[in-house]
Amino acid sequence: MSKRTIIPFGPQHPVLPEPIHLDLVIEDEKVIEAIPSIGFIHRGLEKLVEKKDFIDYVFVAERICGICSFIHGMTYCIAMEELLKLEVPSRAQYLRVIWSELSRIHSHLLWLGLTADAFGFENLFMQSWQIREQILDIIEETTGGRVIFGSCKVGGVRRDISAEKLQEILKKLRSYRNQWTEIGGIFLNDTTVKHRLQGVGKLSMEQAKTLGAVGPMLRGSGVAMDIRMTGYSGYNKLGFTPVVETAGDCYSRCKVRIRELDQSLQLIETCVTQMTEGPLEAKVVGFPNGEFFARSEQPRGEAIYYAKANGTKFLQRLRVRTPTFANLPPLLTALAGCQLADVPVIVLTIDPCISCAER
Amino acid sequence: MAQQIIDIQISELLERAKEMQAQGQRLVQICCTTLSETLELQYSFDLDFAYTSFRITLPKEGGAVPSISSIFLCAFLYENEIHDLFGVKITGIAVDFQGKFYRTATPRAFNPEAVTGEVKA
Numbered sequence: 001m002s003k004r005t006i007i008p009f010g011p012q013h014p015v016l017p018e019p020i021h022l023d024l025v026i027e028d029e030k031v032i033e034a035i036p037s038i039g040f041i042h043r044g045l046e047k048l049v050e051k052k053d054f055i056d057y058v059f060v061a062e063r064i065c066g067i068c069s070f071i072h073g074m075t076y077c078i079a080m081e082e083l084l085k086l087e088v089p090s091r092a093q094y095l096r097v098i099w100s101e102l103s104r105i106h107s108h109l110l111w112l113g114l115t116a117d118a119f120g121f122e123n124l125f126m127q128s129w130q131i132r133e134q135i136l137d138i139i140e141e142t143t144g145g146r147v148i149f150g151s152c153k154v155g156g157v158r159r160d161i162s163a164e165k166l167q168e169i170l171k172k173l174r175s176y177r178n179q180w181t182e183i184g185g186i187f188l189n190d191t192t193v194k195h196r197l198q199g200v201g202k203l204s205m206e207q208a209k210t211l212g213a214v215g216p217m218l219r220g221s222g223v224a225m226d227i228r229m230t231g232y233s234g235y236n237k238l239g240f241t242p243v244v245e246t247a248g249d250c251y252s253r254c255k256v257r258i259r260e261l262d263q264s265l266q267l268i269e270t271c272v273t274q275m276t277e278g279p280l281e282a283k284v285v286g287f288p289n290g291e292f293f294a295r296s297e298q299p300r301g302e303a304i305y306y307a308k309a310n311g312t313k314f315l316q317r318l319r320v321r322t323p324t325f326a327n328l329p330p331l332l333t334a335l336a337g338c339q340l341a342d343v344p345v346i347v348l349t350i351d352p353c354i355s356c357a358e359r
Numbered sequence: 360m361a362q363q364i365i366d367i368q369i370s371e372l373l374e375r376a377k378e379m380q381a382q383g384q385r386l387v388q389i390c391c392t393t394l395s396e397t398l399e400l401q402y403s404f405d406l407d408f409a410y411t412s413f414r415i416t417l418p419k420e421g422g423a424v425p426s427i428s429s430i431f432l433c434a435f436l437y438e439n440e441i442h443d444l445f446g447v448k449i450t451g452i453a454v455d456f457q458g459k460f461y462r463t464a465t466p467r468a469f470n471p472e473a474v475t476g477e478v479k480a
Contacts, residue, residue, distance in 0.1 A: 035454070039443075039461035044468060212386050212433040230408050293362055293403065293410060306390050306401070321388040329433040358461075 002027040007340070011040050015118045015344035018354035022347070026340055034335040034343075036328055042358040049318040054080060054288055054309070055154055057318070061305075064320060065356035066147050067107045068298040070099045072356075073152040075296040076318075078232060079307040080154045083288035092156035093234035094275040098166075099139070099149060100233070100296075101264040101271075105173075106135040107299035108257040108264075109180065111351045112187065115254065118344045119196040127183045131176050138169055156281025166272045173265050184258040188251075197251035201334040201346035204248055213330040214323045215301020216260070217350050220253035222246040227297040238270045253349045287311050298323055300351045324350065324357040362410045364401070369424055372402070375413050376427040379404045384411070386427075389437035391445045393470050398422055398445060417447060419470060428453035436460075444469040 005026050011019030021037040045064055049057055061076035062069040074096050081088055088096075113128035136146045142161050143149040151159045161169070187193055203213065208221035218225055219242055226242035228235040243259045245252040288309035296303050301323030308317040327350040334346050367375060379386075384404040392399040398419055403412040415424065426449050428435040438449045439460035446467035458466075 037456070037460075039459075039463070042461050042463055044463070047469060209383075209385060210432070212431070227408075291364070293412070295410075302387075304388050304403075306388075308392055316394070317390075317392040319388075319390040319392070321390075325436060326388075326433070328436055 004032065009034075009343060009347075013344070015114070015348060016352075017114065018352065020347075020352060020354050022335075022343075024335075024340070024343065029340045031335050031338050031340060031343060034332050036332065038328075038354060038358055040358075041355050043355075045359045046318050046320060049315045051314065053313050054315055055284065055313075057315070058153060059148075059150070061320075062148050062150065062152075064359055065298075065322070065353055067110060067353060068103050068300065068303075068356070069147060070103045070149045070152060071296055071298045071303065072320075073149070074100065074233065075294050075303055075305045076307075077152050077154050078296065079292050079294035079305045079318075080288055081282075082292045082294065083290050083307060083309050084154070084284060084286065086155050086282045086284065088156050088233075088282060089279045090234070091160070091275055091278040092280050094271045095157045095159075095161060095280075096152065096233050097235065097238070097271050098161070098268050099143070099151060101267050102135060102139055104264045104299045105261055106132050106139070107351075108261055109135065111257060111299075111348070112183065112254075115345065115348050116187075116193075118348050119193065121193065124183060124186055124193075127179075131179050131183070134172070134176055138172060141165070142169070153281065155284050156279070158280075160280055170269060170272055173268065177262065177265055180258075180261050184261070187254055187258060194251065196342075196345055197254055198247075198249060200250045200342050201338060201349055202247075202249045203330055203334045205246075207333055208248070208330060211330040211333055212326050213301075214326045215298070215351075216253045216256040217301065217327050217330055219244050220256045220349075221248040225302075227295045227302050230295065232294075232296060235267075237274060238267050240267065250345055250349045257351075287313055288315065300324055300353060300356075301327065320359050322353070322356045322359070324353045327352075328357070361408070362412070364412045364414055367413045367415060369415055369417075372413070372415065373425055373427065373430070376402070376430045379411075380430050382406060386431040386433055389434060389441065391441045391447060391469070393419070393445065398447065398470065400424065400441070400447070402427070420446070421448075423448040423450060425449070426451040426453065443467070446470050 007024045009022040019040040023035040025033040062073035109132035113125045116124035143151040205222040289311040291308040294305040304321040306319040384406045387403040398417040400415045435454045443461040
């Protein structure tokens, strides 16, 4: 047996946008085991709910993550609306889906860029982020913000998008689709890219299920599980079916994300076709009471918001389980047995968002 | 989305977890809540979007539960989190960080009364 060495990976590392530490136990170049360590950026945002009015807390919820901020805010609102027994108007639900899917598109493009950067394909990185910038422009035009949208509120949404604007957005998105299809082809067909992704960081369907994987990590291992299938926020009217790939490797997770770009555009198109004029919010009356687990599908996977309220303006407890937190155990399994040089790529394929995971 | 919360005793926890595993359920999350007199632990499972949570009530100080990480390995992250933020003793965690999972300025920040008790001691 070769001598075992422990290599510290992170919390500061060129491929890590956020801090996570892994102790990599290696033999020669092969990783035998990975032991995670987080907690560098724990902000205690769940605790803040005890001092923030439940209406205002949506602004904090949006700040849990800088990438899927809108879906965080929306999931919090879904929990509150359930406790308040509020019915969100149809137009507001469609607008929520549109902003959620725009978030997914920009998040997946961000991920594609970071992954290209991780395996040293700088040009592909820049191409991915160039398209992403244009998606952020659409978000800015419709919400006023590029990172924090601030457009979701308990009971509905704060802003509308006019019919003309929606048509303009669709036209732009269709032209961007041509661009992401082109770079998607490079990710999926280029020999050097395939060499870095295929057969790397494998996670079987059984492992993905038992280790609690979520999102593209789970669907890339052949499991058709996507919280949008439950039909929350009007997804039940859109004919949604999840994107699934079966190989269980980094390439498979990459393919899921690329295919989800097209799917998100399709969902936005369906929303624009189906939505009608109407109110944007339901009036909030009283204070939340009871407990509820709200679930949503973020770009990285399933998010859970547990809210417990006692009929006052402050919640007793808000617990947020983010997809990155759930994907850490599957990541450790995917790392075991890989080559040291593949660690950055495998870590990136869970699309880690550590500030999100630590809250 | 169907949801149910079932109150159970600590002694039932491992048996219930084994049942869930046998049914092919997925461990979705473990959550701890600080109430005025007690702590609540909720273990949530999902199968085909049917969501089941088992709830255990514990005293605010000195509470201990067995780890379910021998049944659901992924539980070790949740259990270390609950230990560090709420001060709940969880025995037999598969990967035990010994209180060093979260680097918080205030120990057991989500259960401050347990902190006070520790200082007094």
